[in-house]
Amino acid sequence: MTDLVELAKRRGFFFQSSEAYGGVSGFYTYGPQGASLKAHVEETWRQRFALAEGHMQIDAPTVMPEPVFEASGHLDGFDDMLVECAECGESHRADHLIEGATDIEEAESLPTDEVAALLDAHDIVCPSCGAALAGQPVEEFNLMFETNIGPGTSQTGYLRPETAQGIFVEFPRLKEYARGQLPFGVTQIGKSYRNEISPRNALVRTREFTQAELELFVDPDGDAPDVSAVADVDVTLYPAANQPDGDYVETTVGDAVAEGIVDPWVAYYLGVATEWYETIGVDFDRFRYRQHQPGERAHYASDCWDAEADVSAPGEAPEWIEIAGYAYRGDYDLSKHAEHGTETFTVFKQYDEPKTVERASVDPDMSYLGPEFGGAAADVADALAALAERDRTAFEGEEVAVDVDGETYTVPTEKTGFEFAEETEAGRHVTPHVVEPSIGIDRTVYTVLAHAYDEDEVDEGERTVLRLDPAVAPTGVAVFPLMDKDGMGERAREIAADLRADGYDVTYDDSGNIGRRYRRQDEVGTPFCVTVDYESVTEVPETVTLRERDSTEQVRVPTADLGAVLADLRAGETTFDDL
RNA sequence: GCACCGGUGGUCUAGUGGUAGGACAUGAGCUUCCCAAGCUCAUAGCCCGGGUUCAAUUCCCGGCCGGUGCACCA
Incomplete structure (x- = not known):
């Protein structure tokens, strides 16, 4: 961790904030490399969890009023x-x-x-x-940060401790956008805040952090995930029952569901997540899904699996950190907000065929009950209604007797307005259950860096290299002149400009000898370097060298093909060995 | 929050009651120029506040920050 943090600071991935004022614990700034890396991680997440799944994305405020957190349980339970x-x-x-x-x-x-x-x-x-x-x-x-909304102390607000609440409180409107159809998913990427007592370990526990969360709203009685879409994905599971022994279960998502190890909804997202982790370069030899012990679960979760990564340096003792939680939250959140808020947090689910139900009801004659029973009249009416639902035979005689607070009241049946009729029900009101993949972006970025970090030897020289996947690397390609003379510098600058126009994140560097420049790019994880040499400026058609970070090998590529070759390499359609 | 240890250029460090030296990195240039080569020059530092002292980066106290352990971790 020390070497990585030092590299991160030196090369501009992340560093502690406000150091000019002594620093403040638990807050980090992403530098030029880190901000780009983080943006790429977020974008790939959005691609996989929002776009590819057909879910919507919102962007809610970080400050919300106190009653939200009374409802969510964060005010009391925290x-x-x-x-x-x-x-x-x-x-x-x-x-x-x-x-x-x-x-x-x-x-x-x-x-x-x-x-x-x-x-x-x-x-x-x-x-x-x-x-x-x-x-x-x-x-x-x-552990929530408190603030005042507006002047004075009229309204207390809190910085959200998780982005999820921003989705839950807007559920009544979001369900309209989903046209009332379950299941539907809402994603959000944003900052959350916890006033941690003891921030630790660089990006791992901070007081301000970025979450990427998906809340999938499902009908618990009607919806099921399409497990087949991810059935073949390999996963390393660490079920609660195995944790005393330390035995992992190497299986597939499909088998894990078939054997009942993981809830199907949670398993589905473990599959989706695994595909995503692969695209951003997580090392699966240092990765597992660990099930929460029953006593460990949050107040809302009925089952939860954490994604955990070992971020220790090579040769060091394992250091597992939690980088995401995949939870089945039940209807806890929506029920709570329905209780505390003023809107409806249910979805109307229409039956395939309307159902005909026989329903007993009462419509008591209050002009009789009132004078007769005085203050107890309303309670008597409620008791009659309850009785009608419970036991319609009680209304078969001339009189009906109900107990209210230990006293028996007798009402003539004709005054109860008892009716027994057939009604047509078109559907039912469902409080959706919530399936929640909750990703800690900062910890994921840290994991990507830790798993990409490597030291090796090149021509008997030691090298530090970040083997970042091209999908997330801050810089797509670096362009150098072998030396800044004889027209090589001018030509290299033109090529860099052309690549930028093609949408590449390009670094141009003509400082120091060529080996030094390669090492600089290795340390920030740039996958490819292009060098303009004497051959480039003398021979026709023009070629340049293309050097691969991981192997340090290079090939000559016609300049005219450069953009297409890089695009194929980045998309994984060709490998460097094919060139 | 508690306990122990620590805080010196961008980074890693040496050292000192009389304000500091190295390595790497960075910039300018030279060079026999495709993997951290060499040479010259340059830039740049004692966490903050208070105390003791003629004088504090150094000693003392407090704070802030970091590391480790404990506690906490929706």
């Missing part, structure tokens, strides 16, 4: 209770202090004023200096 010592200023976990001093377990679930009262009642003292903590306020430390 708190640490802190108490600050008036004497020495140290902060401590109040719930932990109470658990240590009393028989209470799970003090975290108690309200803060109760926790404060317990601190008083048990004379709990500061572990650092021994001063009494009685009377100190207990503050909640929430």
